[in-house]
Amino acid sequence: MRAADSSEGYLKGRLRREDILAAAVATYAEAGYRGSSLREIARRVGMTHAGLLYYFPSKEALLAAVLERRDTEDGARLSGAPGLDALRRLVALAAHNVRHPGIVDLYSRLAAEAVAADHPAHDYFEHHYRMARRFAAASFRVVAERGELREGVDPDVAALNFVALMDGLQVQWLSNSDRVDLVGSLRAYLRGLLTVPLE
Structure with a gap:
């Protein structure tokens, strides 16, 4: 096989993989993980069940x-040192999510399903929330060390509340986006804790 043929085959395979992932996101958002099937996802992509299994066994x-893929995309948006700028990046991530309701819907559905210990994403979400709390707590600690956090605010509690608020607001926003200001509510929470401007 020539190098050009190999490169073209690789590109086609990558594009096909992305098509499958996009179809999976749409299917999970509609039916949840448990209510979806590989056959339905394959049908949406226009391939056979066996063809899909070649990419995802x-x-x-x-x-x-x-x-x-979601973690990779979010990780790129959140990269950087902990502190006030990291808290700003978390708010910016929420603003990004508002512009992409499908992924927020998928995430919220999967997070609820994955509470069950036998769900295949249970360990993922347990790890995800642990890392989210750790990231937020590290930022609140830096803010506290710099005198930018109000006296008496515990950085660990502030982090726990922020992560819970972010996810809880997403669910309420999905139910009633006209009345729930996801980003504004997060900003208001942070402004109540900080001694410096958030923006």
Whole structure:
């Protein structure tokens, strides 16, 4: 096989993989993980079930790839040192999510399903929330060390509340986006804790 043919085949395979991931996101958002099937996802992409299994050998492998892609995208948006700028990046991530309701819907559905210990994404979400709290707590600690956090505010509690508020607001926003200001509410929470301007 010539190098050009190999490169073209690789590109086609990558594009096909992205098509499958996009179809999986749409299917999970509509039916949840448990209510979806690989056959339905394959049908949406216009391929056979066996063809999809070439790229993702199991339903769990496809779910892992969907979650991994989301983490990669979010990680790029959140990269940087902890502190006030990191808290600003979290608010910016929420603003990004508002512009992409489909992924917020998928995430919220999967997070609720994954409460069950036997769900294939249970360990993922347990790890995800632990890391989210750690990231937020590190930022609140830096803010406290710089005198930018109000006296008496515990950085760990502030982080726990911020992560809970962010996810809880997403669910309420999905239910009633006209009345729930997801980003504005997060900003208001942070302004109540900080001694410096958030913006």
